[in-house]
Amino acid sequence: MSVWEVFRRERKGQPLEHAGSVEAPDANFAEAWAREQYGRRGESVALWLVPRDAIRDVEDWADEFDLKYRRVDGYSIKARLKEARERAGTAGPG
Amino acid sequence: MAAVEIPRDEQAFLEYVQGGGQVETTDWMPDDYRAKLIKFIEMHGNSELMGVLPEREWILRAPTLQRKLALTAKVQDEVGHAQLIYRVVEDLGKPREQCLADLVDGKAKFHNVFHYPTLSWGDVGVIAWLVDAAAIISQKALLKCSYAPYARIMKKICWEESFHILHGRDVILAMVTGTPEQFELVQEALDRWWGPLMQFHGNPIPSDEDPMYRWRIKSQGNGEARQQFLDGYVPQIWELGLTVPDPKLRKRDDGDWEFSEPDWDELKHVVTGHGPKTEERLAFRRRFLEQEQWVRDAVLAA
Numbered sequence: 001m002s003v004w005e006v007f008r009r010e011r012k013g014q015p016l017e018h019a020g021s022v023e024a025p026d027a028n029f030a031e032a033w034a035r036e037q038y039g040r041r042g043e044s045v046a047l048w049l050v051p052r053d054a055i056r057d058v059e060d061w062a063d064e065f066d067l068k069y070r071r072v073d074g075y076s077i078k079a080r081l082k083e084a085r086e087r088a089g090t091a092g093p094g
Numbered sequence: 095m096a097a098v099e100i101p102r103d104e105q106a107f108l109e110y111v112q113g114g115g116q117v118e119t120t121d122w123m124p125d126d127y128r129a130k131l132i133k134f135i136e137m138h139g140n141s142e143l144m145g146v147l148p149e150r151e152w153i154l155r156a157p158t159l160q161r162k163l164a165l166t167a168k169v170q171d172e173v174g175h176a177q178l179i180y181r182v183v184e185d186l187g188k189p190r191e192q193c194l195a196d197l198v199d200g201k202a203k204f205h206n207v208f209h210y211p212t213l214s215w216g217d218v219g220v221i222a223w224l225v226d227a228a229a230i231i232s233q234k235a236l237l238k239c240s241y242a243p244y245a246r247i248m249k250k251i252c253w254e255e256s257f258h259i260l261h262g263r264d265v266i267l268a269m270v271t272g273t274p275e276q277f278e279l280v281q282e283a284l285d286r287w288w289g290p291l292m293q294f295h296g297n298p299i300p301s302d303e304d305p306m307y308r309w310r311i312k313s314q315g316n317g318e319a320r321q322q323f324l325d326g327y328v329p330q331i332w333e334l335g336l337t338v339p340d341p342k343l344r345k346r347d348d349g350d351w352e353f354s355e356p357d358w359d360e361l362k363h364v365v366t367g368h369g370p371k372t373e374e375r376l377a378f379r380r381r382f383l384e385q386e387q388w389v390r391d392a393v394l395a396a
Contacts, residue, residue: 020247
């Protein structure tokens, strides 16, 4: 017996989402049980069955180099904008 | 951005889940959290599996072919929920075979409402409508469970339960608009089920003292769930001309419901294996578990 992760697509054009898993002795049984548990009511237009062992899990995200300049949270412009407006004389009364 | 690290320390982990953090199967978790998850989720699985027995008794006696098909489909759904749920328990470390063995040996619990008899077709309607309604309130609160794989399968379960409530309400509506005898069957069933329904969400222990809430396995307290049930369903019961068998039941001006104290001794007695139908239904499960052993053997030999 091995575990198969089940991904389902609810409607055409939507991404596959992880739904759960089934335990089965082979791919055919895995398909039969996944159909039964995740597709019986027409709630999915497609299923993906992936042997859990085949999944390469990536969870560590090193951030040794400060890469904030590539994201919006890397920029704080409020103070500089205020200063620039004051210099230009365009700052509001507030 | 670095992924949020799940703290490998019980206190910090507790703060993490209390702050809305969610946990996956492969993440580190404190032993107590894992044990509580297994206990809670296993009981849910047991309840789905045992919960079909009161209704199963009426498949052969359903009043019409349509009702027979609908009831069969509901039973199939509930067993399917048990399958999904036991899979989650299995990933936490307790094999399904062990869950089933503990269940039939009387070592594991299942919900109080599934220990009672289904005396008439009215009971079938009340179960599908009100027992499922009470259950869906608990289950909707589990969509926010700190253990994410459980929360994800709850999405599918809630979706199917909403059909069941409608099926139950339809059964009830057919009877209350039928003959006086049919109406009476519903009223009698409601009288029988009201006590167990009021006990369903459990003792009103403060949520902070409830370990299942503390670990954010549940996201609401028992008393809160009961109020939500009363608020949603008492008006629906009353509008059909049915009487709720509790003279103290009323909605206060502040929006909270007042009611007679549910019988907590009965709840304890029933869920510890002393309900009117506990023995008979466990014996039924035991018999089928043995009888169907060849199917599991054949699959494993495939």
